[in-house]
Amino acid sequence: MSVVGGIAEVRRRHLAALAREVEARGLAWRFAGPEESLLAVYGPRTRRRLMVVATPAGDGWSYLWPGGGMADVTDLTAAADQLARLLT
Template sequence: MAEVRRHHLAALAYEVEARGLRWRLAGPEESVLGVAHPVTRRQVMVVATPSGDGWSYLWTGGGIADVGNVAKVADRLVRILT
C-alpha cells in the first residue's frame, strides 16, 4: 500500500513541478506531498488514499479528486496556490 501511495504522489509531484511549483515528500513512509508556490509561498499538503475501487488525492481545504486526473489536480493546485 505504501508503495502504491508513493507512486501516486510521485506522479503528482512530476505534474506540479512541470507547472513551476515546488514539492517534497514528507511524513512516515513519505506518505504526504507538500506542494508550494515559489513566489507566493502558499503551501498545500496532499495525500493519496484508497477510495472505493481506486485511489483519490485529498488536499487541505477540502479538495478531492481521482488519481486518474493527475494533470487536472496539478492545475487545480496551481490555481489554489497562485
C-alpha cells in the first residue's frame, strides 16, 4: 500500500466513525469528494449542511469543518456533539 493510499484509507475510516456518531444524533450524512475524502453532514429539519475533512495533525488526526470547527478524531463524542449543535 502506498503512503497516499494509506492516508486515504485512514481518512475514510475516521470519517466513517464520525458518520456513525452524527447519525446517532439524528443527522444525515454522505461521503463526498474524490475518493470519498469528505463527509457531508446535514441537519434534516434545518436543512443546514457542512463538509468535514479528517486530516493528519501533529502525531494524530483531526476533524475540521467550516467556521473554525476542529476536534481530535479520538474524541468522536465531542466532534459529533459540536456538529449536532451547529446543524439542529
